Amino acid sequence: MSSAATDATQAPEKAGSSSASEQNKRSPSDFLKAVLGRPVNVRLSSGTDYRGVLACLDGYMNIAMEQTEEYVDGQLTSKYGDCFIRGNNVLYIASQRR
Amino acid sequence: MSNRILPLELIDKAIGSPIWILMRGRTELTGILRGFDDYVNLVLDDAVEYSPDPRDKSVVVRRELRAEILLNGNQVAVMVPGGTGPEDSMAARST
Numbered sequence: 185m186s187s188a189a190t191d192a193t194q195a196p197e198k199a200g201s202s203s204a205s206e207q208n209k210r211s212p213s214d215f216l217k218a219v220l221g222r223p224v225n226v227r228l229s230s231g232t233d234y235r236g237v238l239a240c241l242d243g244y245m246n247i248a249m250e251q252t253e254e255y256v257d258g259q260l261t262s263k264y265g266d267c268f269i270r271g272n273n274v275l276y277i278a279s280q281r282r
Numbered sequence: 283m284s285n286r287i288l289p290l291e292l293i294d295k296a297i298g299s300p301i302w303i304l305m306r307g308r309t310e311l312t313g314i315l316r317g318f319d320d321y322v323n324l325v326l327d328d329a330v331e332y333s334p335d336p337r338d339k340s341v342v343v344r345r346e347l348r349a350e351i352l353l354n355g356n357q358v359a360v361m362v363p364g365g366t367g368p369e370d371s372m373a374a375r376s377t
Contacts, residue, residue, distance in 0.1 A: 208297075208298060209297055211317040212319045212324070212325055215317075216352065225349075229307065245354060257337070271354075275305070275309070275353070275354055276353045277351060277352045278347050278350070278351040278352075279350050
């Protein structure tokens with residue numbers, strides 16, 4: 185999957201040049217592995233926020249969350265024990281690291 | 283052989299540096315680029331979001347997310363390597 189957009193003739197050159205940046209690189213799939221089971225803030229493109237524990241997700245960014253709080257315009261509006269978010273609505277997933 | 287630089291090679295070179303993202307709609311983000319994939323989903327560290335205030339759309343709200351985020355590539359319109367956000371743009375300087 186990761187080589188789909190890479191021009192085959194450029195691949196050897198790219199492998200050589202990217203080795204330095206490869207160490208501190210963090211791909212989207214690395215991020216998703218790291219945040220599974222952790223508290224996250226999911227922002228939809230509509231501006232609505234969902235905060236809760238990330239239960240699972242897939243390549244479409246479809247998301248299942250637990251202990252979810254819904255924030256519309258920054259105001260807490262609902263709480264859901266479990267909820268599912270269809271991936272096309274997702275603007276970003278933020279970890280609650282700090 | 284060729285000195286062409288593919289668009290995503292340019293973004294690959296920006297890994298570890300600040301980047302400015304303009305989304306479809308009026309949202310913009312800045313942050314340190316940590317990585318991306320073929321769909322241009324982006325991992326940003328210390329992201330700052332600039333989005334219109336829901337109560338007054340003419341006002342742009344700056345929000346520090348203080349976290350690592352995964353940004354959906356579907357919504358990305360423009361990426362500016364080294365860009366530090368809308369405060370740095372020509373529009374901001376002229377006002």
